[in-house]
Amino acid sequence: MQIAALxxxxxxxxxxTGPFEVLSRLPGARFKLVWKDLAPVRDANGLILTPGTxxxxxxxxxxxxxxxxxxxxxxxxxxxxxxxxxxxxxxxARYILSVCTGALTLGAAGLLRGRRATTHWNSFxxxxxxxxxxxxxxxxIDGNLISTAGVSAGIDGALRLAALLAGEDAAMRIQLxxxxxxxxxxxxxxxxxxxxxxxEAAEAAVAPxxxxxxxxxxxxxxxxxxx
Amino acid sequence: MQIAALxxxxxxxxxxTGPFEVLSRLPGARFKLVWKDLAPVRDANGLILTPGTxxxxxxxxxxxxxxxxxxxxxxxxxxxxxxxxxxxxxxxARYILSVCTGALTLGAAGLLRGRRATTHWNSFxxxxxxxxxxxxxxxxIDGNLISTAGVSAGIDGALRLAALLAGEDAAMRIQLxxxxxxxxxxxxxxxxxxxxxxxEAAEAAVAPxxxxxxxxxxxxxxxxxxx
Numbered sequence: 009m010q011i012a013a014l015x016x017x018x019x020x021x022x023x024x025t026g027p028f029e030v031l032s033r034l035p036g037a038r039f040k041l042v043w044k045d046l047a048p049v050r051d052a053n054g055l056i057l058t059p060g061t062x063x064x065x066x067x068x069x070x071x072x073x074x075x076x077x078x079x080x081x082x083x084x085x086x087x088x089x090x091x092x093x094x095x096x097x098x099x100x101a102r103y104i105l106s107v108c109t110g111a112l113t114l115g116a117a118g119l120l121r122g123r124r125a126t127t128h129w130n131s132f133x134x135x136x137x138x139x140x141x142x143x144x145x146x147x148x149i150d151g152n153l154i155s156t157a158g159v160s161a162g163i164d165g166a167l168r169l170a171a172l173l174a175g176e177d178a179a180m181r182i183q184l185x186x187x188x189x190x191x192x193x194x195x196x197x198x199x200x201x202x203x204x205x206x207x208e209a210a211e212a213a214v215a216p217x218x219x220x221x222x223x224x225x226x227x228x229x230x231x232x233x234x235x
Numbered sequence: 236m237q238i239a240a241l242x243x244x245x246x247x248x249x250x251x252t253g254p255f256e257v258l259s260r261l262p263g264a265r266f267k268l269v270w271k272d273l274a275p276v277r278d279a280n281g282l283i284l285t286p287g288t289x290x291x292x293x294x295x296x297x298x299x300x301x302x303x304x305x306x307x308x309x310x311x312x313x314x315x316x317x318x319x320x321x322x323x324x325x326x327x328a329r330y331i332l333s334v335c336t337g338a339l340t341l342g343a344a345g346l347l348r349g350r351r352a353t354t355h356w357n358s359f360x361x362x363x364x365x366x367x368x369x370x371x372x373x374x375x376i377d378g379n380l381i382s383t384a385g386v387s388a389g390i391d392g393a394l395r396l397a398a399l400l401a402g403e404d405a406a407m408r409i410q411l412x413x414x415x416x417x418x419x420x421x422x423x424x425x426x427x428x429x430x431x432x433x434x435e436a437a438e439a440a441v442a443p444x445x446x447x448x449x450x451x452x453x454x455x456x457x458x459x460x461x462x
Contacts, residue, residue: 022413025252025282029386032280039281048275048285053259054266055252056285058275108414129414146418158414159256163387167420180423181433186249187335187356187385189424190417191373193394196407197416206408 009034009173012070012097014090014113015041015059018080021051022159023107027074030166033182034174042066044090052079063093069100071173076162077109077128079217085116085224088231095119095233105169106155107162112221114155115140116228124150128158129199130214137225160197163188236261236400239297239324241317241340242268242286245307248278249386250334254301257393260409261401269293271317279306290320296327298400303389304336304355306444312343312451315458322346322460332396333382334389339448341382342367343455351377355385356426357441364452387424390415 011031013024024041032039043049043059050056075094084090094117098104106114111127114120115138125140126132126148135142146157147165156165167188171179196202202210211218238258240251251268259266270276270286277283302321311317321344325331333341338354341347342365352367353359353375362369373384374392383392394415398406423429429437438445 020256021252022256025248028280028282029247029249032282037280041283053255053264055255055259056268056287058283058285060283146416158412160390160413160415160417164418164420171420176421177430177433180421180429181437183419183421183423184426184429184433184437185385186387187424188387188417188419189373189428190387190415190419191391192410192415192417193391193398194403194407194410196410197414199411201416202407202411203404206404206411210408210411 009036009038010067010070011037011039011072011074012042012066013039013074014076014094015043015049015057016080016084017049018052018078019049019057019076020078020108020159021053021055021057023076023078023110023162024057024074026160026162027105027107027166029186030163030170030182031072033185034170034178040066066097068097070097071102072169073097073101073104075104075106075110075113077107077112081109081113082217082220082224084113085221085228091117101152103152103154103169103172105165107165108156108158109221111135111155112225115225118233123153124148125153125155126157127155130211130218131221134221134225137222137229236263236265237294237297238264238266238299238301239269239293240266240301241303241321242270242276242284243307243311244276245279245305246276246284246303247305247335247386248280248282248284250303250305250337250389251284251301253387253389254332254334254393256413257390257397257409258299260412261397261405267293293324295324297324298329299396300324300328300331302331302333302337302340304334304339308336308340309444309447309451311340312448312455318344328379330379330381330396330399332392334392335383335385336448338362338382339452342452345460350380351375352380352382353384354382357438357445358448361448361452364449364456
């Protein structure tokens with residue numbers, strides 16, 4: 009059970025660690041953090057994460073290709089060697105799991121054309137730029153492509169994926185082991201649920217980043233991939 | 236906003252990274268991973284985490300003392316210098332947050348006597364060893380002590396704590412930013428919800444560890460703390 013997860017500077021750490029908590033508990037799991045070099049990187053809020061595998065050494069046909077998001081995902085949308093690596097692994101992966109704005113990386117790699125997909129609510133309107141069919145669900149499964157909404161949604165997506173990979177009993181056991189019976193203290197986890205002033209403040213704080221992502225999406229879709 | 240989080244070998248990484256995702260988003264947050272040395276450690280399933288602060292250099296009166304659990308927590312229950320450090324920081328911390336079996340570390344440090352507390356379902360019966368009043372809730376708040384159930388419950392506890400520290404609007408904004416509107420795929424996150432064979436298999440897998448924790452609890456309660 010080979011899991012290859014892209015890690016990069018200014019990742020949102022839970023996009024990676026949420027699915028790690030689930031998928032690393034699968035029988036025989038080998039979970040690799042993959043990047044250009046093996047120096048530690050910091051997530052968007054400073055947590056140190058350490059890659060263990062260089063891009064060319066990652067499994068060529070992983071059971072899972074995990075593509076997380078976060079602020080640092082923007083740079084990947086113009087990083088053609090990274091996008092080519094994502095394309096090469098996605099082509100042979102059994103499943104692809106994007107979390108949060110990781111979906112935009114898949115989009116920039118040309119992998120969302122004609123596929124149903126979701127992403128963080130604040131970037132949801134960008135999905136159509138990539139030829140995807142946006143679907144406003146927490147987890148969207150289209151063939152072997154599983155995309156999730158923002159950050160914490162990677163836990164739900166990974167549990168769905170665990171059931172596909174190892175059966176529902178195995179997934180339920182993982183859910184029990186991590187005591188995942190969540191009780192959010194507020195009804196504020198989606199833009200529809202949160203009070204309007206809170207939603208507007210959250211939108212305003214990332215508006216420049218969202219605009220930069222839109223521009224990166226436009227550049228990305230002007231590229232043509234050879235295969 | 237000083238947050239001091241104990242990190243150690245074979246921690247369960249989500250016990251730390253769940254609260255990190257929430258609390259590192261608080262205004263002015265400075266989140267420190269604290270341990271005996273600064274060499275990277277591996278969590279129970281292999282994720283590399285890197286401490287940034289030595290025990291004596293950690294804030295003496297942190298706003299939050301975070302005590303995570305996981306398999307490696309067992310060794311801490313006999314590690315008197317660690318228990319003394321926990322006692323020293325707990326004495327001056329504004330809030331103490333234990334996640335999962337981190338509560339057993341607090342118990343071994345003599346900090347649960349007469350307090351209501353919870354922990355991972357599989358260790359719940361050990362709480363009374365420490366003179367605690369076990370309360371079967373996902374998050375238990377007793378004065379400045381916040382304890383949570385297993386692993387993923389740290390997210391809920393941290394959001395409750397964020398509201399105490401910075402107000403409900405700030406906590407709701409964090410919940411929205413991390414799109415925390417969970418949709419667990421199964422009803423299996425507590426021992427009461429999970430099918431009996433799955434619960435029994437999960438219990439059996441950790442029975443030796445649970446027994447070792449009971450023995451460590453008995454040793455710990457035979458110690459007397461000077462203050």
